Amino acid sequence: MTGEKRGFAAVIAVLFVIVILPVGWILIAFPAEPHYPVPGEPVDNAVNASGVMLAHVNDITWQIPGAMGGRSYLLEDEEGHTLVVQTQVFETAESRDAAVVTYSAHTVGKGRPIGRIMVIGHQVVYIGPDPGGIFQRIAPLLREMRIAG
C-alpha cells in the first residue's frame, strides 16, 4: 500500500469515526425500548392525572403491519386548545420498531417529523401538533410509565 493510499484509508477511517462516535454515543445513551404488555391505557391514566379534558375518544387501527388497534384521543385545555393523541398496540417488537422507522422517515423537509411519538412497551403513542402545550402536562406521567417499563 503506498503512502497516498494509506492516507486515503486514514481519511476514510476518520470520516467513519466522526459518524460512528455521535451515532454510537446516542445509541448508548438512548437504548432500545423493551417490548412488553402495558396494563391499561397509559394515555387514559396520564389525562386523568393531569386535569386535561378528554373531549373525544374512539378506537382506531393504523393501517400498518402488526398494528393491533388502539385509541384516538382528542384532548382539550381550559383555553380551548386541542391535542390529538393516538395509541397503537403492536404484536411484536419488529412491527413496533418498523412503525417508529416509518414515523422518523416522515420529516418535514430536512427537519423533523411533525408531532412526537413515544414508545411504551408494546404501545406506540403518537402526539400530534400541540399549540396549547397540553403535551407538557401529560408528558411526565407518560415518561414515568416508559422509564418504569
Place this chain on the structure above:
Amino acid sequence: MSGGEALTPGTGAAPPKVLGIFALAMINVAAVLSIRNFPSMAEFGWSCIGWYTIGTVLFLIPLSLAGAELATMLADRGGGVYAWCKEAFGEKGGFTAIFCEWSNNLVWFPTVLAFIASTLSFALSPALSADSRYLFAVMMIAFWGTTAIAYFGEDISTKFQNVGVILGSILPSVLIIGLGIWWFASGATIVLPPFSPEQILPVINLSTLPFFATVILLFAGMEMAGFHALETRNPGADYPRAMAVSALIIFGCTVLATLAIAAVIPARDLSLASGVMQAIHYFFGAAEIPGAVAPMAVLVTIGGVVSLAAWLIGPAKGLGVVAEEGNLPPLFNRTNRYGSPVAVLLVQALIGTFVSLLYVFLPSVNQAYWILSAITVELLCIVYLLVFASLIKLRYSRPDAARPFRVPGGMAGVWIIGGMGAAGVIFSFIVGLMPTADFSADEAIAYVGGILLGTFLLAFPPLVFLKIKRPGWTGAGSLEEESR
C-alpha cells in the same frame, strides 16, 4: 464503479454547459418539493398557510435572493456554497459550509431512503414495510442506483432529475390539487372549518417553537442549483429566473396540495405515525378511486429518489471542487471521464450504507432518530448562516464585483434579506437544542450533549484537513498511480 482508466485528477477541465432555466429549476424543485410534507402540514388546517408564509418570508425568499446574487456573481466558480462562502470568509469558511452541507446528508440519507422503501411497499405489499430485509434491500438499490446515476455525469443525472421531478413531485402534487378541486366542486363534505382570515394565523408560543424552527428550514435546498454553476449555459440570466420558477412551483404546489388534503381528511385521522401513504390511501378512498393508491405510491417513490439524487449529487460536486483545490488528500481528487467526483461519491455511499444498516437493523431507538434529525438541522443552520453572512460581507469586501443579479433595495435590502435569513437559522439552531417534553431531565442532558457532539464532529473536519494540508495536494490527483 471502478473505471480505473477513466479516472483523472480533477484538473478543472471545463464541463459541458448543458443546463438552462428549466433544468436548474428542476434541481431545486427536486431538492425541496416533497409530498411527505403535505399530510404533516395538513394537520394544521388553514393555519398551514400562515406557517408556509413564515417559511417563505424567513427562508425561501431570502435564500433564493441570496443564492441568485452569489451564484451570478461567482458564476465562473464551481462548488456552490463553497465558492460563495470561500469568497467571503476564505477557505475555512467555504470548506466548513460545504462540509456541513455534505455531512448532514450522511445522517439524513437513511431517513429519505427509509421513506422511499416504505412508500414503495404500498405498490408491492404494505406488509413489506415491517420487514427489515426488504427495507434495507430497497434502500440500497435506491442509494447505489442514484450514486451510479451521479457517476455518469451532469447530462445523465439532469435528464433523470428532469423526468423524475415531473413524475414524482409535480404530477402527484397536481393530482392531489385536482382531486381537492373535484372534491370541493362535487359538494362533498369539506372537513376544514369555514374560512376566516384569523384562522390563517399560526399559534406561536413555547409549545410551537420547535415546529417554528422546523418550518423555517422547510424549504432547505434552494441553493442546490448553485452547485451546477459551471454547467449552466447563461448563469447571469438563467439562474435568477430558475430560482423564481422553482420558488413559485414549490410554494404553489405545497400550499394547494396541503389544503386539498386538509379539506378532505379530518385532522384526527391524519396519523403521521402511519405515514404519508396512509393519508393518500384515505384521500383516494374518499374520492372512490382506491386503485390509484399503488400508482401514486410509485410516483411518490420516484419523488423520493429524485430528492435523494439532488442532495446526493450537489454537495458531492461541491466537495469535489474542494478536493480539486487541494484541501483534501489527492485521492479524493478523482474525477471520471464524465466529470463526476467519483472518490467523494464512493466515500459518501460507503458511509451512507453503514449508517443505513444501523438505522434499519438496530432495535427501536425512537429518541436516537429524533436526535439524528436534530443534528441534520444544526448542520444545515451552519451552512445557511454562512451563506447569508457571505451575502452581506461580499457587498462590503467586493462592492465593485459584477453582479448580474442584485438583491433589490441596495445595502438596506441586503441587510434585511441577509439579516432575516440569518436570524431565522440562528433561531432554528438554538431551538434545535431544546428537548421535547418526552425527555426526562437526565435524558435532556444526554440529548443536548449528543446533538452538540454530533454537530461538532460532523462540522470540524475541514479545520483538521486545512491544518494538515500539504502543497502537493493541489492539483495532484492520482493519475500517476492509476497509470502505473
